[in-house]
Amino acid sequence: xxxxxxxxxxxxxxxxxxxxxxxxxxxxxxxxxxxxxxxxxxxxxxxxxxxxxxxxxxxxxxxxxxxxxxxxxxxxxxxxxxxxxxxxxxxxxxxxxxxxxxxxxxxxxxxxxxxxxxxxxxxxxxxxxxxxxxxxxxxxxxxxxxxxxxxxxxxxxxxxxxxxxxxxxxxxxxxxxxxxxxxxxxxxxxxxxxxxxxxxxxxxxxxxxxxxxxxxxxxxxxxxxxxxxxxxxxxxxxxxxxxxxxxxxxxxxxxxxxxxxxxxxxxxxxxxxxxxxxxxxxxxxxxxxxxxxxxxxxxxxxxxxxxxxxxxxxxxxxxxxxxxxxxxxxxxxxxxxxxxxxxxxxxxxxxxxxxxxxxxxxxxxxxxxxxxxxxxxxxxxxxxxxxxxxxxxxxxxxxxxxxxxxxxxxxxxxxxxxxxxxxxxxxxxxxxxxxxxxxxxxxxxxxxxxxxxxxxxxxxxxx
Amino acid sequence: xxxxxxxxxxxxxxxxxxxxxxxxxxxxxxxxxxxxxxxxxxxxxxxxxxxxxxxxxxxxxxxxxxxxxxxxxxxxxxxxxxxxxxxxxxxxxxxxxxxxxxxxxxxxxxxxxxxxxxxxxxxxxxxxxxxxxxxxxxxxxxxxxxxxxxxxxxxxxxxxxxxxxxxxxxxxxxxxxxxxxxxxxxxxxxxxxxxxxxxxxxxxxxxxxxxxxxxxxxxxxxxxxxxxxxxxxxxxxxxxxxxxxxxxxxxxxxxxxxxxxxxxxxxxxxxxxxxxxxxxxxxxxxxxxxxxxxxxxxxxxxxxxxxxxxxxxxxxxxx
Numbered sequence: 001x002x003x004x005x006x007x008x009x010x011x012x013x014x015x016x017x018x019x020x021x022x023x024x025x026x027x028x029x030x031x032x033x034x035x036x037x038x039x040x041x042x043x044x045x046x047x048x049x050x051x052x053x054x055x056x057x058x059x060x061x062x063x064x065x066x067x068x069x070x071x072x073x074x075x076x077x078x079x080x081x082x083x084x085x086x087x088x089x090x091x092x093x094x095x096x097x098x099x100x101x102x103x104x105x106x107x108x109x110x111x112x113x114x115x116x117x118x119x120x121x122x123x124x125x126x127x128x129x130x131x132x133x134x135x136x137x138x139x140x141x142x143x144x145x146x147x148x149x150x151x152x153x154x155x156x157x158x159x160x161x162x163x164x165x166x167x168x169x170x171x172x173x174x175x176x177x178x179x180x181x182x183x184x185x186x187x188x189x190x191x192x193x194x195x196x197x198x199x200x201x202x203x204x205x206x207x208x209x210x211x212x213x214x215x216x217x218x219x220x221x222x223x224x225x226x227x228x229x230x231x232x233x234x235x236x237x238x239x240x241x242x243x244x245x246x247x248x249x250x251x252x253x254x255x256x257x258x259x260x261x262x263x264x265x266x267x268x269x270x271x272x273x274x275x276x277x278x279x280x281x282x283x284x285x286x287x288x289x290x291x292x293x294x295x296x297x298x299x300x301x302x303x304x305x306x307x308x309x310x311x312x313x314x315x316x317x318x319x320x321x322x323x324x325x326x327x328x329x330x331x332x333x334x335x336x337x338x339x340x341x342x343x344x345x346x347x348x349x350x351x352x353x354x355x356x357x358x359x360x361x362x363x364x365x366x367x368x369x370x371x372x373x374x375x376x377x378x379x380x381x382x383x384x385x386x387x388x389x390x391x392x393x394x395x396x397x398x399x400x401x402x403x404x405x406x407x408x409x410x411x412x413x414x415x416x417x418x419x420x421x422x423x424x425x426x427x428x429x430x431x432x433x434x435x436x437x438x439x440x441x442x443x444x445x446x447x448x449x450x451x452x453x454x455x456x457x458x459x460x461x462x463x
Numbered sequence: 464x465x466x467x468x469x470x471x472x473x474x475x476x477x478x479x480x481x482x483x484x485x486x487x488x489x490x491x492x493x494x495x496x497x498x499x500x501x502x503x504x505x506x507x508x509x510x511x512x513x514x515x516x517x518x519x520x521x522x523x524x525x526x527x528x529x530x531x532x533x534x535x536x537x538x539x540x541x542x543x544x545x546x547x548x549x550x551x552x553x554x555x556x557x558x559x560x561x562x563x564x565x566x567x568x569x570x571x572x573x574x575x576x577x578x579x580x581x582x583x584x585x586x587x588x589x590x591x592x593x594x595x596x597x598x599x600x601x602x603x604x605x606x607x608x609x610x611x612x613x614x615x616x617x618x619x620x621x622x623x624x625x626x627x628x629x630x631x632x633x634x635x636x637x638x639x640x641x642x643x644x645x646x647x648x649x650x651x652x653x654x655x656x657x658x659x660x661x662x663x664x665x666x667x668x669x670x671x672x673x674x675x676x677x678x679x680x681x682x683x684x685x686x687x688x689x690x691x692x693x694x695x696x697x698x699x700x701x702x703x704x705x706x707x708x709x710x711x712x713x714x715x716x717x718x719x720x721x722x723x724x725x726x727x728x729x730x731x732x733x734x735x736x737x738x739x740x741x742x743x744x745x746x747x748x749x750x751x752x753x754x755x756x757x758x759x760x761x762x763x764x765x766x767x768x769x770x771x772x773x774x775x776x777x778x779x780x781x782x
Contacts, residue, residue, distance in 0.1 A: 003534075006564050014552065259548030263606065265517050266542035267565035269534050442512070 003268035004276045011280025015247055021284060024243040028236070028292045049141035050111045050133055051168060052121060057148035061176065065146075068175040073106075108168045109133065111140070118143060118159060125159055142168060146176075154180060226407035227380060229320040234376045234403040236292070237334050242369060244285045244338070245345040248277065252349025253358055261350070261441040270438045278342050285338060329406055332419075337399030340426045341369070343433035350440030372400035383408040392418050395425035466493040467526070468617050468648045469514055474523030475672075476509050483509045485672040486523070491617075491650050491665075496643050498659035498666040499652040500762065506672035507652040508545050511621050514650075515542055528617075538567045541615035545622040545652075547606050551595040555581070558594060559609055566613035573612065580608045600631050607638065618642060620651035624658055636662060656758040666758070670766045684756045687764040688727035691737045694750035695722055704744055708732050721749050 015021050055062035111131050115121060121143045123129040130137035142160035149155065154176050158169050185195050208217040255261055264273055300318065320326070344365060352358040375397065379388045383405045392401040392410075398418045402410070469491040476484040484506040491497045501507050512518040513525055516532030527536050549558050556577050563573035581587045584604050594602060603626060611618065620639070624632045639662055643649055653659055659666055659680075666683055668676035676683055688709065695701065701724055705711045709729040713722060726737060734753035741748055 002567070003565055006561065010550075010561055014550070017552075255550075258551055259546045260550060262517075262544035262546045263548065263562070263609070264565075266515065266540070266544060266610075267537060267562060269516075272534070442518070 003272040004279065007264075007268065007273060007276025008279035008283065011251070011277050012283045014251070015281065015284045016287070018247070020243075020247055020250075024247075024288060025291055027243070028239065028288075029295055046107055048106065048133075048135060048138075049108045049165070049168065050131060050138050051108055051142040051144060052113050052116075052124075052131075052140060053110055053144050053146070054116045055146045057146055057154075061146040061148060061154065061179070064179040065172060065175050068178070069171070072171075108141070108171075113140070118145070118157075121159070125161060127161075141165075144168075144172060152180065152183060225316050225320040226323065226326065229317065230326055230407045231376055231380050231404050233321075233326065233330050234400045235373075236289070237330065237337065237403065238369075238373060238376075238400055240285045240288055240334070241338050241341050243288070244281050245341045247284070248281045248342055249345040249349045249358060249362070250355065252277070252346055253352050253355055256350060256440070257353050265441065270441065271434060273441075274343070274346060274434055274437050277346060278339065281342060282335075282338060285334075289334075326403075326406065330403060333399035333403050336422055336426045340396060340422075340429050343430045347433035347436035347440065350437045352440075368396055372397040375401050376404045379404040383410060389414065393421060395422040398422040465495070467491070468493050468528060469650065470524075470526045471510065471514060472524045472526070474510070474513055474520045474525060476506075476513060476518060476521050482672050484513070484520075487669065487672070487674055488523075489667045489674060489677050491648060493648050494643070494646060495664045496639065496649045496651075496662050498663035499650060499669070500654065500656065500659050500666055500758075501652075501669040502654050504671075505654075505669045507654075507669060508621055509672075510669070511542075511544075511619055511650075511652060514619065515540065538613065539616050541566075541610040541613065541618045543606060543610040543618075543620045543623055545625070547603075549594055549602065549606055549609065551593070553594060554591055555586070555594055555597070555605055556590040558605060559612055562609040563612040566615075568613050576612055576614075577608070580612060584608060599626065600628060603627060603631070607635065611638075611642070616647055618647050618649045618651075620649070622653055623651055624653060624655060632658070656762055660758040668762055668765055675765045676761075680758060683758060683761040683765070687756050687761045688729070689733070689756060690754040691726045691728065691734050692750065692752040692754055693724040693726065693737070693741070693748060695724070696720055696747050696749060698722075699746075701744075701746065704746070705737065705740065708737055708740060723750075 053062055053065065111133060113121065113124065113131050121140065124131060124140035125143060127139040130139055141162060142158060144159070145157040147155040147157075156172060156176065158172075160169075182195060186192065207219040208214075209219050209223075210217070261273070268276075297318075348358055348361045348365070351361070371391070375388060375391050378385060379392075379401055382388060388401060388405065389410075391397050392405060392414065395418075399422070402415070402418050405414075467490045470489070472488050474484060474487045475482065487506070487510055499507055499510070509518060513520045514527065514532065515537065516525070516527070516534075525532055528539060530536065550561075553561070556574065559577035559580070560570065560573040563577065564570060568576065578587070578590060581590050584607075586601060586604060586608075589597060589601065594605065597605065607623075610620075618639075623635055623639075627635060636658065639649055639651070651658075651662075663680055665679055666676065667674060668683070676686065693701075701722075702711045702713065705724065705726050707729075708726055709732055710727040712725045712727075714725050715723070728734070728737070738751060740746075741751070
């Protein structure tokens with residue numbers, strides 16, 4: 001036990017002294033900040049586009065587009081208000097803040113150049129000449145020509161050097177399609193009031209849970225929190241395991257390359273070294289989880305003190321996170337998952353002198369590790385999909401996929417069966433990794449030995 | 464008869480069908496310095512690993528301190544493996560403390576002893592340096608300190624002199640002698656016979672996994688014929704004159720007008736008998752040199768007579 005403690009302690013202290021550990025520590029909050037902030041950043045960093053709209057039909061199409069764009073702006077503002085109210089509740093302070101907030105900057109602004117034919121506008125579109133705007137002289141992003149033929153057909157010529165930003169083109173196409181449809185209805189004798197009323201029609205949907213009585217059957221947003229939290233925890237576990245097993249692998253390779261292992265074997269047994277290393281890195285993972293959990297709790301508590309977040313369902317989120325039905329399986333899945341992957345990566349490391357040596361063996365493992373990342377997302381929407389059910393029986397994926405499935409009440413047989421298979425596999429993997437570690441540590445096997453096992457009809461090459 | 468610290472009895476080990484050690488038996492007694500000699504690939508490291516329980520023999524028995532080599536016995540052993548290294552990113556003193564604590568030394572004692580040994584090895588000023596900043600020779604000294612820090616009663620050194628410059632080889636020889644004088648039992652493997660010849664009370668010679676000799680250095684040297692080198696100015700063919708004394712070979716390379724003879728003395732014959740024969744035969748001598756036998760010659764002889772190696776192989780491997 002002393003050797004295991006000393007090895008684990010040395011491993012822990014050596015890991016926390018590395019840049020990799022601090023990067024891992026910063027990665028989760030960094031990714032979360034990026035996840036929330038990047039779309040906003042991208043949106044706010046988009047340049048304003050200036051376009052010219054030339055209506056050759058007499059002005060009706062232009063008016064329709066302007067009207068639609070104005071209506072879209074109002075609708076967006078209303079949608080923002082509604083979303084905020086839904087999220088934060090009826091908070092007069094927030095409502096006032098939103099009302100006072102400046103209009104968001106338009107992404108596309110119409111300009112009115114003195115010339116209208118395409119040959120004259122071409123230099124503006126090519127950036128050789130500029131138009132005067134509120135932001136100063138700017139090139140023209142697009143020139144749009146609208147023509148109406150006999151019989152109501154509309155032709156749009158959209159001139160632009162930008163082939164990827166099609167938002168404006170789509171908006172104009174959509175607006176004109178609605179304009180054409182509306183005109184056809186009006187020509188057919190449908191009253192404008194009826195068309196407007198028809199546009200307002202929408203069903204009221206109530207989502208109900210048949211497991212409850214009619215009065216209490218309505219499903220609320222808070223009820224979906226455990227599912228969201230379980231998926232987040234599954235991702236968190238994946239990131240932790242992925243981070244630390246890589247640290248384990250590189251440290252093992254370094255130790256093998258430095259010829260430290262045999263010095264260690266003179267003082268301790270293989271299983272003590274293996275266990276000590278796994279334990280040391282498990283402590284590193286625990287530190288990561290505690291720091292991330294503490295950070296999330298601090299941010300949550302901090303947010304709760306803010307007036308605008310007073311009605312955020314932070315209590316429900318915390319309850320979902322700390323729900324024993326999630327916490328205990330998460331701890332169990334983490335331990336088993338970590339032991340399986342950790343033992344495999346340690347064994348790989350013990351067979352290799354350099355990272356290049358390890359790459360051949362690592363590639364299939366990385367592919368195996370990436371699969372649950374995608375399946376967890378699918379499991380959120382379709383926990384009973386045959387692919388998800390089958391995948392959750394694959395022991396290396398069970399910790400992540402079953403964790404995501406748990407809040408959606410999978411069959412008891414699935415829970416018990418996958419757990420038994422996973423634990424049995426973990427025991428076999430740890431035993432096998434121990435044998436490989438023992439052989440690798442004494443240079444009796446290397447990466448070629450493993451490759452030899454998978455060579456069809458070939459013999460394994462002794463190390 | 465002193466206590467047996469280590470005994471291997473009929474031990475064999477095979478890797479992927481290739482025998483590394485075959486039916487090997489020998490003992491190491493308390494207080495002795497035993498040399499475990501053989502060319503590269505003779506199975507020395509495998510035998511030492513089995514002695515410590517790092518490897519399990521396929522056949523035979525290993526006894527360490529009178530029992531099977533269990534983890535608790537390692538605390539009484541200091542093992543310097545052939546493939547050795549230390550944590551390059553750690554401080555020197557921390558490495559030493561780590562290995563000392565693995566051997567059951569308390570943290571306070573480990574630091575105290577570590578600093579004292581660094582002082583003894585002339586490395587006191589690098590105690591707080593990272594290992595990666597040290598020269599190779601200094602790092603090897605740290606490995607030796609890490610092996611000896613817990614004052615083991617049984618020290619096993621696998622090729623301890625390899626990679627050391629002559630000055631450090633001499634220093635290590637002194638350390639080995641000092642530890643032996645302090646009462647430690649020492650077993651070290653080497654393929655450099657000179658070290659064994661200078662240090663060992665007992666030697667075990669192995670080749671291709673088999674033991675070819677087990678005894679003291681004198682006994683090993685006695686296994687090979689003693690040799691006398693003569694240079695004469697006589698034109699006479701002396702082969703017949705010296706034939707009763709042993710095997711006679713004329714060798715090239717003598718000075719102009721001289722002839723050189725090598726006489727491998729037969730059983731019961733010594734150099735005095737050759738000298739007497741020269742006097743009796745009125746042979747004019749330019750050179751008379753009883754050649755001192757070396758362990759290397761003994762090793763070559765022993766292996767050749769055991770029929771395991773060709774001369775070429777030995778010349779290349781047993782330095």
